[in-house]
Amino acid sequence: MSNSSLAGGNASSATKQIIVALDYDCAQDALAMGKLLDPSQCRVKVGKELFTAAGPAVVEGLQTMGFEVFLDLKFHDIPNTCAKAVKAAAELGVWMVNVHASGGEKMMAAAKDVLTGVSGRAPILIGVTVLTSMSGDDLASLGLTVSTEQQVMKLAALVQKSGLDGVVCSAQEAQQIKQQLGRDFVTVTPGIRPAGSDANDQVRITTPEQAISMGSDYLVVGRPITQAPEPKLACQQIISSIS
Numbered sequence: 231m232s233n234s235s236l237a238g239g240n241a242s243s244a245t246k247q248i249i250v251a252l253d254y255d256c257a258q259d260a261l262a263m264g265k266l267l268d269p270s271q272c273r274v275k276v277g278k279e280l281f282t283a284a285g286p287a288v289v290e291g292l293q294t295m296g297f298e299v300f301l302d303l304k305f306h307d308i309p310n311t312c313a314k315a316v317k318a319a320a321e322l323g324v325w326m327v328n329v330h331a332s333g334g335e336k337m338m339a340a341a342k343d344v345l346t347g348v349s350g351r352a353p354i355l356i357g358v359t360v361l362t363s364m365s366g367d368d369l370a371s372l373g374l375t376v377s378t379e380q381q382v383m384k385l386a387a388l389v390q391k392s393g394l395d396g397v398v399c400s401a402q403e404a405q406q407i408k409q410q411l412g413r414d415f416v417t418v419t420p421g422i423r424p425a426g427s428d429a430n431d432q433v434r435i436t437t438p439e440q441a442i443s444m445g446s447d448y449l450v451v452g453r454p455i456t457q458a459p460e461p462k463l464a465c466q467q468i469i470s471s472i473s
């Protein structure tokens with residue numbers, strides 16, 4: 231069974247919908263947080279800061295601890311370069327990898343194509359639509375005159391047309407994506423904030439409960455867990471709130 235068929239529409243009945251964003255500047259801190267978390271209860275995300283500082287070794291370290299890793303490097307480049315980066319990610323054995331949907335159909339299709347030649351389990355390949363830190367005003371400043379929802383839907387349709395498994399979006403758009411693109415099209419949603427938490431730099435936010443009720447498959451949660459006084463407890467509370 232491919233990773234893709236494990237994701238999507240049935241994820242809401244599965245466990246491990248929480249992906250903890252390990253946004254740290256060194257492997258030591260990321261692995262220390264990993265020790266507090268339970269790989270049978272959540273997955274982890276390695277993003278640009280941690281990967282740039284610590285490289286593939288930290289991915290391997292987390293995998294050795296039993297975690298499935300979402301490698302969030304948001305590749306965005308010419309098709310050949312992007313596809314080769316996705317291939318390198320797949321060879322690290324990661325569970326999920328992402329590219330920017332705004333790289334376009336040719337870039338995304340090349341990234342998907344390269345995975346057919348990868349031995350073993352291919353990672354779930356996801357396209358980032360509009361960053362959850364962005365509002366309509368931010369889009370306008372880029373010269374986009376459509377609403378955030380319209381832009382997310384436009385990019386999500388392009389992601390699907392390019393053959394990818396799903397999108398990163400805010401949970402606010404997850405319901406519409408499921409309605410228009412099908413329940414098996416995976417929605418990965420950052421911008422998760424338990425009631426009363428600081429939004430930080432996130433704009434399009436929802437609580438974990440709202441994200442699940444809107445049809446989100448996977449909830450990416452960073453600071454509300456990693457900067458909590460008791461991260462393990464914060465993670466457990468979020469898991470309980472959606473179970």
Ligand SMILES: O=C(O)c1cc(=O)[nH]c(=O)n1[C@@H]1O[C@H](COP(=O)(O)O)[C@@H](O)[C@H]1O
Pocket residue numbers: 251253277302304328358360361362363398399420421422430432450451452453454
């Ligand atoms: O691709 C992502 O994971 C991502 C996309 C997006 O639109 N917004 C977003 O916040 N993220 C990532 O999700 C994480 C959210 O972290 P917190 O805001 O601390 O919960 C960060 O690691 C971001 O890099």
